[in-house]
Amino acid sequence: MKQLLALKVNDHPGVLHRITGLFLRRGFNIATITVGACEEPGVSRMTILLEVADERVKDQVRKQLAKQVDVLEVEDLTERDAVTRELCLVRVEAPLKMRSDLQSLIQPFRAQLIDVGFETVVVEVTGSPAKIDALLDLLRPFGVLEIVRTGLAALPRERQTGNGRAALKEGRGVEV
Amino acid sequence: MSFEGPEGARAEALSPDAAAPVGTEAPEGGSSGREGEPQPEPPPVYRGADLLVEVLKEEGAEMLFGIPGGATINFYDALYNSGIPYVLARHEQGAIHAADGYARISGKVPVVTGTSGPGSTNLMTGIANAWFDSVPMVIIAGQVSTSVMGTDAFQESPIFSMTMGITKHNYQLMRGEDMPRVVKESFYLARTGRKGPVLIELPKDMTSNEIPYRKPVEMQLRAYNPKPKIDRALVEKVKRDLARAKRPVIVAGAGIVHAGASELLRAFVEKARVPVVHTLLGLGTLPSDHPLSLGMGGMHGTVWANMALHECDFLLNIGSRFDDRLTGALEHFAPRARIAHVDIDEAELGKVIAEDYPIHGDAREALEILLDGAVDPSPSEEWLAYLESLRREYPLWYRTDRPYLQPQRVVQIASELASDDVIVVTDVGQHQMWVAQFFRFRRPGRFVTSGGLGAMGFGLPAAIGAQIADRDALVLAFVGDGGFQMTVQELILLREYDLPVKVLLFNNNSLGMVRQWQELFYEERYSATLFNIQPDFMRLADAYGVVGRRVKTEEEARAVLEEAFRTRAPYLIEFVIDPMANVLPMVPPGNGVHEMEGVKPQ
Numbered sequence: 001m002k003q004l005l006a007l008k009v010n011d012h013p014g015v016l017h018r019i020t021g022l023f024l025r026r027g028f029n030i031a032t033i034t035v036g037a038c039e040e041p042g043v044s045r046m047t048i049l050l051e052v053a054d055e056r057v058k059d060q061v062r063k064q065l066a067k068q069v070d071v072l073e074v075e076d077l078t079e080r081d082a083v084t085r086e087l088c089l090v091r092v093e094a095p096l097k098m099r100s101d102l103q104s105l106i107q108p109f110r111a112q113l114i115d116v117g118f119e120t121v122v123v124e125v126t127g128s129p130a131k132i133d134a135l136l137d138l139l140r141p142f143g144v145l146e147i148v149r150t151g152l153a154a155l156p157r158e159r160q161t162g163n164g165r166a167a168l169k170e171g172r173g174v175e176v
Numbered sequence: 177m178s179f180e181g182p183e184g185a186r187a188e189a190l191s192p193d194a195a196a197p198v199g200t201e202a203p204e205g206g207s208s209g210r211e212g213e214p215q216p217e218p219p220p221v222y223r224g225a226d227l228l229v230e231v232l233k234e235e236g237a238e239m240l241f242g243i244p245g246g247a248t249i250n251f252y253d254a255l256y257n258s259g260i261p262y263v264l265a266r267h268e269q270g271a272i273h274a275a276d277g278y279a280r281i282s283g284k285v286p287v288v289t290g291t292s293g294p295g296s297t298n299l300m301t302g303i304a305n306a307w308f309d310s311v312p313m314v315i316i317a318g319q320v321s322t323s324v325m326g327t328d329a330f331q332e333s334p335i336f337s338m339t340m341g342i343t344k345h346n347y348q349l350m351r352g353e354d355m356p357r358v359v360k361e362s363f364y365l366a367r368t369g370r371k372g373p374v375l376i377e378l379p380k381d382m383t384s385n386e387i388p389y390r391k392p393v394e395m396q397l398r399a400y401n402p403k404p405k406i407d408r409a410l411v412e413k414v415k416r417d418l419a420r421a422k423r424p425v426i427v428a429g430a431g432i433v434h435a436g437a438s439e440l441l442r443a444f445v446e447k448a449r450v451p452v453v454h455t456l457l458g459l460g461t462l463p464s465d466h467p468l469s470l471g472m473g474g475m476h477g478t479v480w481a482n483m484a485l486h487e488c489d490f491l492l493n494i495g496s497r498f499d500d501r502l503t504g505a506l507e508h509f510a511p512r513a514r515i516a517h518v519d520i521d522e523a524e525l526g527k528v529i530a531e532d533y534p535i536h537g538d539a540r541e542a543l544e545i546l547l548d549g550a551v552d553p554s555p556s557e558e559w560l561a562y563l564e565s566l567r568r569e570y571p572l573w574y575r576t577d578r579p580y581l582q583p584q585r586v587v588q589i590a591s592e593l594a595s596d597d598v599i600v601v602t603d604v605g606q607h608q609m610w611v612a613q614f615f616r617f618r619r620p621g622r623f624v625t626s627g628g629l630g631a632m633g634f635g636l637p638a639a640i641g642a643q644i645a646d647r648d649a650l651v652l653a654f655v656g657d658g659g660f661q662m663t664v665q666e667l668i669l670l671r672e673y674d675l676p677v678k679v680l681l682f683n684n685n686s687l688g689m690v691r692q693w694q695e696l697f698y699e700e701r702y703s704a705t706l707f708n709i710q711p712d713f714m715r716l717a718d719a720y721g722v723v724g725r726r727v728k729t730e731e732e733a734r735a736v737l738e739e740a741f742r743t744r745a746p747y748l749i750e751f752v753i754d755p756m757a758n759v760l761p762m763v764p765p766g767n768g769v770h771e772m773e774g775v776k777p778q
Contacts, residue, residue: 010396014336014348021340056526063523069345069365072399 002031003058004082006154007046007065008038008073015070019046022068028052028061032086032151043072047154077154084154087124088132089114093143094121102142109135120145219390224352225254225383228316231356233260235363237287237314239278239644241271245291246331247318250383263644263673268295270637270666272302272315277641279311280624281599281649285366286641291318292380293331297338301631304342306373308628309457310434312366313373314359315343321381322350336377344372349379352387361395369402370521371434404522406537411545414492414516414533419552421490423559424450425513427473427502430457430627431495431520431539438620440543441494442466447551451563453481455496457627460617470563474502475763476609479570479775480563482763485510486770492516495539498528499628508768518542570775572613573760580754583607583682586733587614590652590680593737599624599642599651603635603659606688609759611654622649633662636679640666643675650678650741657683657710667720670746678740678747679722684755685710692758696773697765717748726750 009015016035023030031049038045052058058078066074094102095118102121106112111125125135129152136144222230228251240262244252255262265271268290275286290299296317306313317339320329336348345365347358362374418424432441438461445452445468452462453473462469473481482504485491491513496502498517503509506528516533519525525534535542574584587610594600600615601624602608608625617623624642626634639653660681670677684691691705717724723745725736733751740747760774 013350014340017337018340021337025341056530059526060523063525063527066399067521067523069397069400 001052001054001058002078003050003052003061004077004084004152004154005046005048005050005062005065006073006075006077006082006156007048007071008040009044009046009068010070010072011037011042011044012070015044016046018068018070019048019065022064023050026060026064028057032149034151034153036153047152049152075156077156081157082154083157084128084152085126086129086132086152087126087150088136089146089148090123090125090136090139090144091120091146092123092139093119093145095119098142102139105138106135111135219388221386221388223250223254223383224355224381224385224387225250227352227355227387227389228359228378228383229254229258229260231359232287233258235359236284237363238284239263239275239282240287240289241265241275241278241641242287242289242316243268243271243291243295244289245295245318247292247320247380248289248295248316248378248383250380251289251316251318251378254383263640263669265637266665266668267663268298269301269633270640270663270669272299272313273305273631273634273637273663274641274644274666274669275313276302276306276309276311276634277601277624277638278645279306279313279641280621280638280645281642282645284645285312285314285363287314287316289316289318291331292320292335293333295331296335297333300338300342301629301633303339303373303375305626305629305631305634307342307344309626310371310430311373312371314362314366315339315373315375317375317377319377319379322379323381325379335375339375342373343375344370346375346377348377349382352382352385353390355382355387356389356391356393357395360393361397364395364397365400369400403538404520404536406541406545407535408545410533410535411518411537411542414535415546415551417514417533418448418450418490418492418516419554421488421554422556423484423488424448424490424492424554424556425470425484425488426450426452427455427485427491427493427496428452428458428461429455429494429496431518432458432461432543433495433621435495435520435539436621437540437543438462440540440547444543444546444551447547447553449553449556449560450492451484451556451560453477453484455499455502455627456612456625457623458496459612460620460623463618464616468560470567472612474499474504474769476613476759476761477502477763477769478567478572478613479761479772480566482769482772483566484563486768488513490514490516492518493531494518494542495520497521497524500528503528504763504769504771505767508770570761573777575754575757575777578754578756580757581728581730581733581751583610583684583751583753583757584614585730586680586682586727586751586753587611587654589730589734590737591615593734593741594652595650595741597649598622599639599646599649601625601635601639601642601651601653603653603655604630604632605656605659606684606692606757606759607654607656607682609689610682613759632656632659635659635663636677637663637666637669639677639679640669640673640675643677644673647675651676653677653679655679655681656688657681657685657707657713658687661711664716667716667722667746667748671721676744676746678737678749681713681748681750682753683710683713683750684753684757686755688757689759695756695758696762713748713750720748722746722748724748724750726752728752 115122470481517531635655714724
């Protein structure tokens with residue numbers, strides 16, 4: 001099963017190594033990991049997606065992370081409502097005569113061309129991993145040459161109190 | 177001596193020849209300011225090595241173990257007039273195991289140093305050992321200067337990343353101004369919460385550069401909480417359910433020793449009438465001859481302790497991490513019991529066993545709550561009688577049919593002759609288990625052994641550290657001929673520091689524990705476990721200036737031990753023991769603890 005974690009960690013050299021080393025030692029399997037600055041100076045936010053065996057491992061992962069001195073906060077977003085995004089760049093073979101087909105194909109994904117050549121283009125898309133997977137499937141027949149994905153970034157949603165319809169009406173917590 | 181304020185203190189704090197005062201002038205440029213305008217007082221400036229010595233003193237560092245080298249030479253220079261005593265070992269592994277023994281007996285936080293590269297890599301085993309057994313210490317690992325770090329410079333090793341997995345925390349000190357904070361945090365982390373080793377990687381230029389010193393020092397440990405708030409209601413529920421259990425048992429681990437809570441444990445079990453299984457490191461939390469002490473459980477535990485683990489209906493583990501040497505095969509561990517677990521480290525809860533009552537907190541606090549108010553005895557007299565009958569039926573035994581000295585008998589005699597406040601240190605191997613089985617521990621916190629890591633070579637240096645911590649105590653170092661030869665060079669420290677340690681060397685001319693496994697599980701194929709040639713240990717004793725005695729019979733054993741115990745001199749006593757003596761009973765690997773072999777003489 002999957003486990004999605006949001007961490008706040010000290011922005012010191014070696015902290016990422018400390019976290020990944022911990023995962024390696026304990027045999028936890030990282031699917032994706034992203035690190036970057038956050039709203040607090042001197043603090044980084046990590047988003048980690050893990051493949052774990054069961055609930056006990058999940059609990060163990062959280063505790064092992066929390067006991068690290070450089071880890072300031074651990075939030076398990078797996079069960080929480082969270083927005084998740086991944087960025088993907090993909091270089092596709094696209095001779096000129098295919099360009100409009102390609103354009104119409106990627107448009108519903110709100111993907112765009114960010115580099116255009118005679119033979120190839122680079123498509124940029126952000127979204128859930130599933131959406132990115134779907135787009136890549138569609139692009140494959142063209143000839144996919146290179147793919148780079150960032151891994152997930154995630155934030156919990158604002159707590160939603162009323163039912164979904166009310167939230168929708170008020171524009172709260174709606175993925176846009 | 178300590179820094180009281182930023183100005184003037186320097187002259188008082190540092191001995192005159194240890195530091196050249198350089199801080200009185202304003203730094204070049206910038207802050208020289210205009211006439212008449214008040215300028216902020218610049219902080220005093222120290223040579224890094226002198227500052228390090230001063231902040232170590234402020235943290236109460238009283239004892240230092242190590243070996244100097246190029247990367248730490250400035251630090252040793254600053255130590256010259258510091259008044260901090262150091263123990264100069266002959267190998268860094270000896271230094272750090274000595275620090276380990278010192279920490280366990282003194283309850284203080286020793287400092288260990290190794291120079292960059294080999295000096296630090298030689299510390300690794302000792303760091304891992306302290307990590308596994310939660311022993312507090314601060315390690316200062318020298319490093320090449322920051323200007324050449326990462327270039328594979330002479331005597332460079334990436335000690336920061338190498339020790340990440342075997343320290344409670346570690347620091348790479350790259351800015352001199354961080355030094356006071358980092359040292360302060362290191363001591364704080366080492367001695368609070370779940371104790372452990374903390375390492376500071378110290379590039380050489382950090383000790384030669386001039387460093388401005390500002391006080392007070394703020395620690396930056398915002399998420400670190402060494403005093404978890406214990407769930408009182410849950411502990412009270414444990415107390416109620418324990419009192420209702422028909423076959424309750426307590427597992428007493430080293431967490432009780434670390435929390436200094438042995439007396440509370442004793443008071444509680446006597447009121448609640450609950451028998452206690454000790455882990456290896458929990459031996460001594462109750463005296464071995466206490467009627468409610470079942471001795472050690474696990475792979476080489478007693479039959480009655482292991483049957484208690486197997487048949488209990490309620491198990492309360494205080495301060496042990498359910499090591500596999502205690503539990504045996506997990507599917508057979510306490511199969512009918514509800515399990516409560518008290519641990520200061522939350523990550524230990526649920527790690528091995530899914531407990532019914534996970535209690536995150538200090539052993540002392542948990543025992544205080546258990547003792548609060550009336551304690552109902554559990555209806556367990558029948559249970560106690562059953563365990564007692566097992567004790568009578570399956571006592572620990574050793575062979576009497578062979579014409580050799582039996583090691584267990586030596587342990588018994590030593591135990592009998594020793595005073596109550598004896599400190600017992602062991603190395604790792606068969607002799608360690610014989611001591612765990614046959615020595616009668618009378619006081620808590622006086623048993624020093626390498627539990628979690630099982631590091632051969634630990635015994636002699638750890639005994640040195642233990643004797644430094646308690647100069648008046650009788651210190652016995654039980655070692656085997658295998659492990660002894662891994663750190664044998666530290667024998668000279670017994671003379672150098674006037675340490676009357678009695679080294680009890682059990683010589684069976686083999687790596688006994690592995691040999692035993694080869695005998696029992698590998699059809700007696702003794703691959704690389706028999707020593708065909710050995711040094712003359714008596715001449716070795718002579719070379720190192722300690723009294724040497726070779727013993728081959730029980731009578732000699734008694735006479736020599738009596739002599740050694742009343743003489744204030746270091747002894748090396750070689751017991752030529754039965755080369756085929758085994759540690760029994762034992763739980764074969766993969767079995768449950770109830771499936772023991774060798775419970776009775778064949």
